Amino acid sequence: MAALADSVENRHPGWPATLGPLRIPAGVLAVRPVRLRDAGEWSRVRLRDREHLEEWEPTGIGPWADRNAFWSWPSQWAALRGLARRGQCLPFTITVDGKFAGQITVGNVIRAALRSAWIGYWVSSEIVRGGVATAAVALVTDHAFDAAGLHRLEATVRPENNASIRVLTKAGYRQEGLFERYLDVAGAWRDHLCFAVTKEETGDGLVSRLVASGRADLA
Secondary structure, three states, rough: HHHHHHHHHHHHOOOOEEEEEEEEEEEEEEEEEEEHHHHHHHHHHHOOOOOHHOOEEEEOOOOOHOOOOOOHHHHHHHHHHHOOOOOOOEEEEEOOOEEEEEEEEEEEEEEOOOEEEEEEEEHHHOOOOHHHHHHHHHHHHHHOOOOOOOOOOEEOOHHHHOOHHHHHHHHEEEEEEEEEEEEEEOOOOEEEEEEEHHOOOOOOOOHEEEEEEOOOOOO
């Protein structure tokens, strides 16, 4: 049985996992795997925060209310869990003081000689200025380069999204270039800046940098 468990785990290194906690201005932050029972809070926050989120997210099929309704979460959760079990993504829920606060995902995981993926996130409008996204990005990036065995992560963001650019910069990502007409967002093809970081650039870890800078404390 032990050999079988090891074999299964090796197919999806780094997931499931619980990361943190870190104490930040918004409270005590942790990152854990997405759960089926996240449905209620996930839907409540997403429906409330439509104006905060829709401008920056890829265009979806159907009305926002339908795509983010309580009943739409089980299929999304199942799809994320399936990808995670195949080692293709690391899907996490962000919590602050134990409450649902957003999501962060490492997706399109490619192994072999590349060992690369993208990272994406969103957080509740109630806590966007509390250091939540920066701390979550730092935690998950360190985890991706350690337990998940990746070498490079990239994040794309619209040039107009100053808040997300600040998050990535504070977390330790650097700008690489511009992808023209990269994603269909809010009904049009939008340019995106590409930010990235490799394992060699993180030194003792991005979380250690946040702690050293006074932006977070180990809780």
